[in-house]
Structure formats: C-alpha cells, structure tokens
Amino acid sequence: MMVREYSRAKEFLSRVKDFLREREDVNGLPLGILLGLAAASSPQKGFFATAEEQGDLSLVMVMTTGHLILASAGPDWQRGVAAGTAYLARAGLSLTGVIGPREAAQLFALMWRPRLPLQVEMEQRIYRLDAVNQVTLSPGRLRLATEEDGVLLSRWIEAFCREALEEISPEQAQAMVTTGLASKAIYLWDDGQAVSMAKKTRPTYRGISLNLVYTPPEYRGRGYATSSVASLCRTLLDQGFGFCCLYTDLANPTSNKIYRDIGFVPVADSLSIGFT
Numbered sequence: 439m440m441v442r443e444y445s446r447a448k449e450f451l452s453r454v455k456d457f458l459r460e461r462e463d464v465n466g467l468p469l470g471i472l473l474g475l476a477a478a479s480s481p482q483k484g485f486f487a488t489a490e491e492q493g494d495l496s497l498v499m500v501m502t503t504g505h506l507i508l509a510s511a512g513p514d515w516q517r518g519v520a521a522g523t524a525y526l527a528r529a530g531l532s533l534t535g536v537i538g539p540r541e542a543a544q545l546f547a548l549m550w551r552p553r554l555p556l557q558v559e560m561e562q563r564i565y566r567l568d569a570v571n572q573v574t575l576s577p578g579r580l581r582l583a584t585e586e587d588g589v590l591l592s593r594w595i596e597a598f599c600r601e602a603l604e605e606i607s608p609e610q611a612q613a614m615v616t617t618g619l620a621s622k623a624i625y626l627w628d629d630g631q632a633v634s635m636a637k638k639t640r641p642t643y644r645g646i647s648l649n650l651v652y653t654p655p656e657y658r659g660r661g662y663a664t665s666s667v668a669s670l671c672r673t674l675l676d677q678g679f680g681f682c683c684l685y686t687d688l689a690n691p692t693s694n695k696i697y698r699d700i701g702f703v704p705v706a707d708s709l710s711i712g713f714t
Contacts, residue, residue: 439496439517441525443487447475450486457495458509459643463566464706465509466647466683467537468500470640475502485531489518497522497542501533505710508538508546515542523549535559535712543709551713559710561688565702566645568681570672573700576661578629580669582622587632591615591624594635598652602687624650625673627666634662636670644680651684651693663693668700 444450451472458465458472475482482502489497496518498509506526510518519542526533527550536546540561547556583591595611618624618637627634634657637650648670653663671682685708686694 439489439491439514439521441487441489441521443485443525445486447472447478447482447484447486451476454488454495454498454509455643457498457511460511461706462642462645463681463683464539464564465498466564466640466642466645467685468498468507468509469642470647471500471502471507473642474640487522487525489521489525491517499526501531504532504534506533506536506538506546508536508542510539510542516545519545520549522546526550533713535710535714537710538708540707540709543711547711547713557712557714559712562685562708562710563688563694563704564683564685564706564708565697566681566683566705567671567697567700567702569701570668570675571699571701573664573668574661575669576627576629576665578627578633578662578665580625580666580673581628583619583624583626583632583635585619587624587626588612588615588619590632591618591635594652594654595650597654598635598650602652602690618650625666625670627662627669629662633657633660634666636663636666638670638674641679645683646674646679648682648684664696664700667697671700 458469485501487499488495496512496514499522500507523546536543592611592615595614599606624637626632634653636648638646639649640647651667674682
C-alpha cells in the first residue's frame, strides 16, 4: 500500500473525484472542501494524500484545519488507514483530531495514539434528502439574510457553536457572517422577525449540504426549524441540486427526528475524535 501526497488541491481533486463521487452523499465533506479549494482564485494550503495499491484508492485524506478528514472504501480500507497513519507519523504532521466514517476514524485514532483512550467529540449521522415530505409550515416565510441581519447572525452563530460544537470568539463569528452573507448562503425563517437560521454549504457535483441550523431557545417548540430546513431544501432542489445532506449529533434526538420528518434518511455514521 503506497501513500501519495499532493501539493495542490486542483490536482488532488482530479485524482480522487471519481472515488469520492461513488458515494457523493457520504463523502460530501471532503469533496465539498476540495471543490471549494480548487475553485479558489489563489492556491490554498492543506494536506492532501491518498493510500492506494496498483492505482486502486482505499483512503483519501484531506486536512485544512487541525482535524484530518478521511474517506475510505474498498476491501483494503484498513490497510489504507494503517499506511496513512504510518505516513503521517513519519512526516511529523500535527493533528488535533480526525473526522471520518465510524470504523475508519476509530482505527486511525487507535493507531495514532495506541496507548490513549478515544476522545470522541461527537457521534454523527450523515443524512440525505432527495425530496421534501409534506410537512406543516409555521407562520412566516423563508428569506435570504442581509447585511441588516449581521449583528443578530453573529450572536446566533456564537450561541450555536457554544451549544453544539465549541465556543468561538466574536471575531470568528463575524468572519463566518461576512463569508455567509457574501456568498448568499444564510437563510432565515421570518415570522414578523427572524426566528430561525439555516445555511447552505459545500456544494458538490449533484448535492449540497446544510449546516448552522439554529433556533434561539425562546422560539423553540413552534416548528420554525422544520419550516426553515424544509423550505430551504425545496429551494435548493428547485435550483437543480439532486439532493441535500447534513450531519447530525446522535446525542440530540430532537434534531434527528425533525430531519427524518422532513424527508432525510440516514446514509452513514461518522465520528469526530479529538487528539488533545
């Protein structure tokens, strides 16, 4: 099993796109990141590598932050993970964690730090939606967020990250707002005022993902999240996307039920494991 590292995202995408497209919904995270990097006006730094044997890929590795993202497939994926782990150890690359299919992420983490217990940050499920179910919408409408919503969005993104991920600074939240507004990616459910938020992200060849689904506590229990996600998915499908995807936290049964009611079906489980 050979590991091959690439210096440019565009060249790497050309090598791995067919492998990732075989399960475009499951591999939406690395594929969406690579498509975004390849389309950037200036070269973007990152770690890009494959594990392969006689031209057949078994593992794809992408890292643009501290967490390594994995995509694995085929009968030799375990050998691919072993080869990738050994290669990274020899290279002395610093990792803050790994994200990937449950079995591959677990194996990588056990090989990376064999004498330490797994630090699971989040057990996740990847869902896919091809058609929106008939769901009852709350009063209000879906609208694109504007600059006038900037302060509110920054506050909501901070609250979302604090509740669902990890705390971020006001400056980081504002940077996410700036990027989201510039790309016309953030949507709000408006019932006389903004009451819920959802964001489209990481378009792939046929699909697109949703994240930052958030309703402030004072507006919960009124169906606003269901309304915003269902309406945004309809909008994206009407725009020509073949399917929508999202990640959920398996520890949050409420959000998982909401998404299933809308029409999302599970396609794979994923793990985020930390190396702190």
